[in-house]
Amino acid sequence: MQSSEKVTGSGRAVERLGLRSDALAGKVAVVTGAGDGIGLETAYALAWLGAAVVIAESNAETGKLAEELIRSAGGRAYFIHTDVSNAGSVADMLAGTYRSLGPVDILVNNAVLCPPVAVLEMDESLWDRVMAVNLKGTFLTSKAVLPDMIDRRSGIIVNMVSTDAMPYLSAYIASKQGIAAFSQSLAGEVGEHGVHVIAFAPGFVDTPGLRGAARGLAPRMGLSEEQFMKLSLHPAYPDSAMPADHAGAAAAYLITALSEEYHGELVNGYQVLEQAGFLQAQPVEDALAALPADEQSSGRKDGDLLESLNSAAGLSARFIEMLVETEEELKRLPVFVRPLARSGIKSKSGMSLQDWRRAAESLKQQLEQARGAGQIHALPAAYRQMEAYLDRLADYYRQVPAETLRFTKDADVIAQVQQISQGRVALIQSLKSAVRALAQA
Numbered sequence: 001m002q003s004s005e006k007v008t009g010s011g012r013a014v015e016r017l018g019l020r021s022d023a024l025a026g027k028v029a030v031v032t033g034a035g036d037g038i039g040l041e042t043a044y045a046l047a048w049l050g051a052a053v054v055i056a057e058s059n060a061e062t063g064k065l066a067e068e069l070i071r072s073a074g075g076r077a078y079f080i081h082t083d084v085s086n087a088g089s090v091a092d093m094l095a096g097t098y099r100s101l102g103p104v105d106i107l108v109n110n111a112v113l114c115p116p117v118a119v120l121e122m123d124e125s126l127w128d129r130v131m132a133v134n135l136k137g138t139f140l141t142s143k144a145v146l147p148d149m150i151d152r153r154s155g156i157i158v159n160m161v162s163t164d165a166m167p168y169l170s171a172y173i174a175s176k177q178g179i180a181a182f183s184q185s186l187a188g189e190v191g192e193h194g195v196h197v198i199a200f201a202p203g204f205v206d207t208p209g210l211r212g213a214a215r216g217l218a219p220r221m222g223l224s225e226e227q228f229m230k231l232s233l234h235p236a237y238p239d240s241a242m243p244a245d246h247a248g249a250a251a252a253y254l255i256t257a258l259s260e261e262y263h264g265e266l267v268n269g270y271q272v273l274e275q276a277g278f279l280q281a282q283p284v285e286d287a288l289a290a291l292p293a294d295e296q297s298s299g300r301k302d303g304d305l306l307e308s309l310n311s312a313a314g315l316s317a318r319f320i321e322m323l324v325e326t327e328e329e330l331k332r333l334p335v336f337v338r339p340l341a342r343s344g345i346k347s348k349s350g351m352s353l354q355d356w357r358r359a360a361e362s363l364k365q366q367l368e369q370a371r372g373a374g375q376i377h378a379l380p381a382a383y384r385q386m387e388a389y390l391d392r393l394a395d396y397y398r399q400v401p402a403e404t405l406r407f408t409k410d411a412d413v414i415a416q417v418q419q420i421s422q423g424r425v426a427l428i429q430s431l432k433s434a435v436r437a438l439a440q441a
């Protein structure tokens with residue numbers, strides 16, 4: 001494709017990522033459900049980067065419009081009417097793609113059904129339909145493109161996933177959790193053949209699908225639909241969901257620049273956009289500077305094992321208390337925010353709160369045994385791995401005051417949260433230093 005034919009002048013986010021507009025030239029991409037929302041924007045972004053994009057969409061009207069939109073901007077787009085839940089339809093779509101464009105290099109499993117319905121009100125056929133479109137659809141398309149990808153030792157599959165749990169979205173969430181596990185399992189099977197598989201959680205994104213879900217969810221949360229759409233999951237979007245073109249740009253950046261790094265993992269759109277330099281990471285205040293002297297870790301003398309052992313044992317006990325307090329705080333959050341907060345801890349720190357509890361209990365036990373035996377003995381080197389995770393956990397707590405600002409403007413509450421967070425960051429830093437001293441001994 002000549003540069004003059006490129007998608008230009010739309011002002012969409014992909015143009016501001018600093019990627020070359022021929023980064024995907026010669027590639028063939030299939031995006032399911034690309035008639036609208038994130039799928040449309042992902043297709044647009046991939047076309048802007050030079051790929052020939054198949055819009056595999058069940059809604060003929062939006063599918064055709066998406067094709068026209070991308071073509072009118074100079075991109076290569078081909079609408080193929082597709083129902084991803086139907087194996088025959090998927091086979092026809094891929095045969096058509098192969099005939100006109102060749103084998104598929106990039107598959108984005110994006111098509112979705114997301115009905116906001118209570119479990120008690122959900123009939124079996126609706127449950128089956130959600131699973132068929134979301135989960136089975138992902139399996140069918142992946143299975144169909146894999147033989148060529150494996151033969152050519154090259155390919156990228158991005159599967160859209162979502163948050164951990166959400167009331168009234170049980171079928172949708174169950175299907176998305178299934179897709180996350182499917183993606184990780186598949187990654188283990190095909191990675192050695194040069195195929196990258198990634199589970200991608202775009203974020204809280206303004207799309208027709210989200211607006212539809214808002215109609216069912218907002219009243220149950222005591223919010224208007226407008227208030228629901230203003231919920232913010234990242235400070236870069238302080239009073240709105242992420243625009244869909246940002247999510248499409250994130251998917252395209254992941255595919256173009258990060259597919260190897262995130263193979264077999266689950267990554268979210270905010271992370272990708274931060275990594276692309278498109279969003280600013282949360283500004284980190286210098287929490288440690290404000291700490292009382294005894295919380296500072298820098299004064300500890302290396303080599304003083306006994307002191308480190310005693311200190312680490314005390315710190316690990318306080319660390320466990322901190323995790324218990326955090327758990328209690330999460331329980332006090334509104335039921336809709338809780339799963340988001342939980343997944344925030346996991347994605348930012350690398351471990352869930354439960355995993356942290358298990359790791360902390362095992363550390364404490366280890367330290368107490370060493371003290372009980374009256375021995376100054378060093379911590380197994382394996383604990384050194386904990387250091388990096390402790391850094392990430394400290395970062396998480398540093399961001400809590402800014403996160404809180406998005407839910408309340410009450411200055412007293414914010415000041416209190418800030419103080420507690422600083423104390424927690426300090427505790428984690430001190431524990432990290434003590435663990436390091438023991439692991440290095």
Ligand SMILES: NC(=O)c1ccc[n+]([C@@H]2O[C@H](COP(=O)([O-])OP(=O)(O)OC[C@H]3O[C@@H](n4cnc5c(N)ncnc54)[C@H](O)[C@@H]3O)[C@@H](O)[C@H]2O)c1
Nearest residue numbers: 033035036037038058083084110111112160204205207209
């Ligand atoms: N919007 C968000 O906040 C959000 C959050 C987390 C994850 N996601 C994920 O991102 C993806 C896109 O979400 P969205 O909000 O843009 O959705 P959307 O509902 O706005 O668009 C979904 C598209 O899929 C199409 N589709 C539905 N059934 C199909 C089928 N059987 N075959 C082919 N196409 C079909 C629809 O016609 C529509 O064009 C989904 O996988 C969703 O789980 C979105």
